[in-house]
Amino acid sequence: MTSLRTLARLIVTLPLLFLPGWLAAQSGNPLLITAEDRCGFERLDDASLPLAIERCLEAAEDGDSQAQFELGDLYYQGDRVEQDYDLALDWLEEASLQGHPTAQFRLGMMHYQGDGVDRNLTQAYIILKMSAVNGEDAAMDASDRIALQMNQEELQVATQLLSTLFRNYLEQLREEQLQGR
Template sequence: MFRSGRALMLGSLLLLSPLLAQAGGNSLLVPATGRCTLDTVPEQQQQALASCQQIANGGDAEAQFELGEYYYTGEHTPRDFQAALRWYEKASLQGQAQAQWRLGTMFYRGEGVKANNIQAYIVLKMAAVNGAEDAMDTADLVAEQMSKDELDIASKVLGQIFRNYLIELQTAGNSPFSPLP
């Protein structure tokens, strides 16, 4: 399955500020990881899954990541790379670093998608920028298997992503960077 059209869009959106719920200091809000407990007794599994899907469909990146993990690992359900991919993509677009790392490794290994080192490298670099600890090492492994032309393409895409991000920051007035030429 080719996702080249979405690759640039995904790359362009990965660095956008995560769409996290802003509570104004309200300590009563429970983070998604506390609401989305999929590691439960079998009798409660369907209810937990439905609850997590509702939260994830509401745009919660952590719940989306947890659903991706649920389907990727296959510990409580048969492994489903397509479902995992779908949830990881949603979380990735919101800057969820672990989802980006998982998505990059799926592109690298060809899990649920046709293997694509350029796409894997780009997403893994974005994951590293967003704080996924193992992403840079994984990106280096991918780079070792890429041709110079493939690395050039990936570097150009990453350069454009960063440029667009800086322009967006400057436009929003939230950047200490002077305007780009």
């Protein structure tokens, strides 16, 4: 009986997962289409790519952090477009400032590897720690591996900067809560 009930729930809820995307596609309203659907570059053929980039660019310029990440990743990878670390860096920084954990992870790794920027272990460590706090699982391990390569002074500077960032963030949250009451 339990498995029948589970199957019934699955039959009812599974179509609901696809309904928003389908409705958005039917209406033609780009605001209803998620950035992942607008910017799902890997699912597109080469002929559709320019239009997808254009739509994704519109969303990114409107502040959509997922679209910003998708563009940054597209230019970082360089598989479907010419690799451009400057563009990748710009879009990944935009998404990172909004707390996008995967963008922060990619950005931290760019600083670690020196991809398009000077290699900077301290900067990489800080960005990866922020990424980990925001939910990127791989960021904690990566930052720990980087810490092993840092000297004591670099680690101390990074720790102090992180403390300041978190303290400022908590103060900002507190102010927002007080204003919201």
